[in-house]
Amino acid sequence: MCAKQQNTEDITYESLLEGNKEWVAETLNEDPAFFDNLSKGQKPPVLWIGCSDSRVPANQITHTRPGDIFVHRNIANVVVGTDLNMLSVLDYSVNVLKVRHVIVCGHYGCGGVNAALGNAQVGIIDNWLRNIKDVYRLHEDELNQLPDSDSRFDRLVELNAVEGVYNLSKTNIVQNAWRNGQELSLHGWVYSLKTGLIKDLQVSCKNNEQLAPIFRFG
Structure with missing residues (x-):
């Protein structure tokens, strides 16, 4: 269709x-x-956390149908622990729908990430984009070694998705599911508008073993 x-x-x-x-x-x-x-009713196996960009519809690019993917979208697919909207979606997805996979999917050419790379004021969204600037700060050494602005842009898109996966794993929602033996895996992807293909960033996790001890709930 x-x-x-x-x-x-x-x-x-x-x-x-x-x-x-x-x-x-x-x-x-x-x-x-x-x-x-x-x-x-719905029983989707996947929660998709993606960008609000109109060119990145979850169902179409994964060739799935309505009912297959539960979707949360925001500017630049940001995942932070202070976003009650995202946490509410995550809680419902994990504890009620019992999704088996949560995917954070960014996309190359993301306007939000590009704006975060600059210093111009955009508006109230500046407060939201600061989360992406923090991702840059965490990976500044790697990003500053890249040869040009385009490669830094693409890499920050990837790192923003990677950090999103990491931030998901730090939530008590996800960690409680793992503790209770629930099948739940987290993944980071990036979609290319130029090719239509998805890149798996190879950051999947299904337990808290990759987390620093300070973030693990007892």
């Missing part, structure tokens, strides 16, 4: 509603029981 291509200039309030009707008709043509089954 692929949406038909149209110019963004042609998208209107009315065209969105018409598009919905077309999607329903196409979906029912493929699977007459689709909405009946969908309305019975």
Whole structure:
């Protein structure tokens, strides 16, 4: 089920509603029981924490269907322990939906990460982007050794996702799940807008053994 291509200039309030009707008709043509089954509840195996960027839709780029992925998105896929929205989604996903995987997915060319690399004031979002500047500070030696700004940009996108995974593992939500023997793995990915492919950053974890002792709950 692929949406038909149209110019963004042609998208209107009315065209969105018409598009919905077309999607329903196409979906029912493929699977007459689709909405009946969908309305019975959800049991997604995956929580996706991604960027709000309109070009990075979780279901489309992973070739999955509605109901397969529970999604939380924010500017630049930031994961910090003070974000009650993210923590609420995480708690519900882990303790109610019993997801088996949590994926933090960034994307190359991320406007939020790019803004964090600069010194211009953007607005209230400056307070949010400071979290990404902290990621730069943690990895400053590595980033400053890279040959140019483009490579630093790409690497900071990756490191932001890596730190997101690490921050997830520090939450009591995730650690309690592991302590209780729940199957739960955390992963860091980056999506390329230029190729459509996802890069696995190889930072998966399924217990707190990689955490510094200070972050482990007893």
